[in-house]
Amino acid sequence: MSHPAPEPIVPLLQIEDLSVSIGSGKQAVPILEGVSFSVAAGEILAVMGESGAGKSMTAMAVMGILPRAGRITSGSIRFRGANLLALSDAERRELRGPQMAMVHQDAPTALNPVYTVGWQVAEMFRTHRGMGRAEARTRAVDLLASVGLPDAAARARDFPHQLSGGMRQRVMIAMAIALEPGFLIADEPTTALDVTVQAQILDLLRRLQLERRMGMMLVTHDFGVVAEIADRVAVLYAGRVVEMARPEAILKAAAHPYSKALAACVPRMDDADQQLPTIAGRPASLVDAPHGCAFAPRCPMRRDICLRERPHLREVAPGRMAACHFSEEVLADA
DSSP: OOOOOOOOOOOEEEEEEEEEESSSSGGEEEEEEEEEEEEEETOEEEEEEEETSSSHHHHHHHHHHTTTTEEEEEEEEETTTEEESSSSSHHHHHHHTTTTEEEEHHHHHHSSSSOOOOHHHHHHHHHHHHOHHHHHHHHHHHHHTTTTTTTTTTTTTSSGGGGGGGHHHHHHHHHHHHTSSSSSEEEEEETTOOOOHHHHHHHHHHHHHHHHEEEEEESSSSSHHHHHHEEEEEETTEEEEEEEEOOOHHHHHHHSSSHHHHHHHHHOTTTOOOOOOOOOOOOSSSOOOSSSOOGGOOOOOOOOOHHHHHOHHHHHHTTEEEEEETTHHHHHTT
């Protein structure tokens, strides 16, 4: 007796060949070029790189909140199989909150300073769930307590400026998960927080992600954060993915010189006297990008071909993708 073939597993989020520019015509500046990756339900994908690599722009493209001058020039973004780029602005707004949500990196500016934090969380329930004022406030206090805000009932009456940075970040997380989305983007969620609070926020995100089986895209420049909670990592440089792998694999043996340099900057707890290296040079200019590999001007392994030809993202080992002409050498040199 024959059995029907199993249905293919559809990723929760799938980005294919995504390119984004700022401006138009001859003044257009490419910010993202050919970015492709997917996120499964229950998975945390970290998107990392230096400032200007395109991390936040990728997140904004997914959420449909690109700046006014930004436009998607090619590619597709699919969420649960549906092409988000084919939806109207109204349809995209309907997805934000109930289906996908974002924790912004700058909590002080993301929260409205003239409303209490409890009111702002409760507004999610009033607007999207049609709850009355009293019921929405009760749900808001319960939610604030669930994300670890101390004395949530009292703190709900505070304005954002009355809370610490860690508390404001917890409020932002509460707002993001209020409607139980299946996908969450956390954009630099530990920026400007001290080490202890940073660890608490990461633990909170991981716990919520596991409890709700959310897919998560974690935007960060910190390999220490990536190693803490990510299942996979996509390393961006100058708007392109240069390596994709599990974080422990990159930390052990990177396949791209840029990833190798980032991993080398992670402090080691067993070496108090270590001197952390720096990456020579400056990040590539997006206005006047090199013809070949964008990292070539800073790369200690560069050769003539690196200056002439841009390497394509390819499989260099099982479960490893890298965009380097000499990835096999980089791996062998680890």
